[in-house]
Amino acid sequence: MSWRVGVDSGGTFTDVCLFDEQGGVAVWKVSSTPEDPSRGISQGVEEGMRLVAPDAGDQAAAAVSYFGHGTTVATNALIQHKGVRTGLLTTEGFRDLLEIGRQKRPDLYDLFVDKPPTLVPRNLRFEAPERIRHTGEVETALDADAVRAAGRKLREEGVQSIAICFLYSFVRPAHEQEAKQILQEECPDAFICASHEVAPEFREFERLSTAVVNAYLGPVMRGYIARLAPRLRALGMTVTPHLTQSNGGVIGFEAAAAMPVRAILSGPSTGVVGAQAVGRAAGFEDIITFDMGGTSTDVALLKNGQPRLASEAIVHGYPLKAPMIDIHTVGAGGGSIAY
Numbered sequence: 001m002s003w004r005v006g007v008d009s010g011g012t013f014t015d016v017c018l019f020d021e022q023g024g025v026a027v028w029k030v031s032s033t034p035e036d037p038s039r040g041i042s043q044g045v046e047e048g049m050r051l052v053a054p055d056a057g058d059q060a061a062a063a064v065s066y067f068g069h070g071t072t073v074a075t076n077a078l079i080q081h082k083g084v085r086t087g088l089l090t091t092e093g094f095r096d097l098l099e100i101g102r103q104k105r106p107d108l109y110d111l112f113v114d115k116p117p118t119l120v121p122r123n124l125r126f127e128a129p130e131r132i133r134h135t136g137e138v139e140t141a142l143d144a145d146a147v148r149a150a151g152r153k154l155r156e157e158g159v160q161s162i163a164i165c166f167l168y169s170f171v172r173p174a175h176e177q178e179a180k181q182i183l184q185e186e187c188p189d190a191f192i193c194a195s196h197e198v199a200p201e202f203r204e205f206e207r208l209s210t211a212v213v214n215a216y217l218g219p220v221m222r223g224y225i226a227r228l229a230p231r232l233r234a235l236g237m238t239v240t241p242h243l244t245q246s247n248g249g250v251i252g253f254e255a256a257a258a259m260p261v262r263a264i265l266s267g268p269s270t271g272v273v274g275a276q277a278v279g280r281a282a283g284f285e286d287i288i289t290f291d292m293g294g295t296s297t298d299v300a301l302l303k304n305g306q307p308r309l310a311s312e313a314i315v316h317g318y319p320l321k322a323p324m325i326d327i328h329t330v331g332a333g334g335g336s337i338a339y
Helices: 037-052 073-079 144-156 174-186 204-234 253-258 266-282 334-338
Strands: 003-009 013-020 025-031 064-071 086-091 125-128 138-140 161-165 191-194 241-244 250-252 287-292 297-303 313-315 318-320 328-330
Touching: 003 037, 003 266, 013 037, 025 037, 037 204, 064 266, 073 204, 073 266, 086 144, 086 204, 125 144, 144 174, 161 174, 161 204, 174 191, 191 204, 204 241, 204 253, 204 318, 241 253, 241 266, 250 253, 266 287, 266 297
Parallel strands: 003 064, 064 241, 086 125, 086 161, 161 191
Antiparallel strands: 003 013, 013 025, 241 250, 287 297, 297 328, 313 318
């Protein structure tokens, strides 16, 4: 017997589904463990295996042929601003771009609108003399000494993560690559990401914002995965686990740890893809999905059987350039209403 396991780790409950490739289905839920979501997942999977294969003992998990899960770890960390102390290295003269943003505002004429908190305070934002033109030509070589000095200051400040974003690095990433190597030498324990790796596209502010969010969430997701993977192995599971991306596809744990920004809508996108399959099986192509959890309610529109995909979006006030399903979320989950 071979089982396919799907897990939806939410803020209130962790839902587990076991699908026997011969047709059987078992579904149940356990309470989530927000302090360590991996514990709730492993507990739910363990209970499920005992439910469907009580006589298999420790060998039940070995019969799992596929394991995939959606999680709200990155989403909740961003919403609650529980990421890590993050530093930033930018092209000289662009230190404040993260706060300046663009002229376009959600409420252009509201003088009292609240902006989302800046994820990197000004004292942790550093500049490096360098300049690459839009053609890819190097106008000013990277000042390696300035990068090294910034790395030392960030290490002294106790940052756990650093984002790098230089002008036109999506055309020529050499300066970001060199800066990343230097920072890895100066801050060996920090999570470091460069914008050309996360969002190799034009529009400096959106690329900067995406890189910063990725860095802000990096250690959170890495720690979560570092705890979950051994828990699954301890159950006897030998299959390679996967995590749902914001675009409805899946990635391996290693990729998810390096690019947590792509899993911002991991949980909600899984619900949309599941509704798409149900709608197709029922003969309906134009549907509205309604996914109410404990924390939030997520809605998406499918036309001709396909959800709308977006290459960029504003998630909880932060512009992100990452592939994702167009999902609208409101804080009206059952737990939120009760609270």
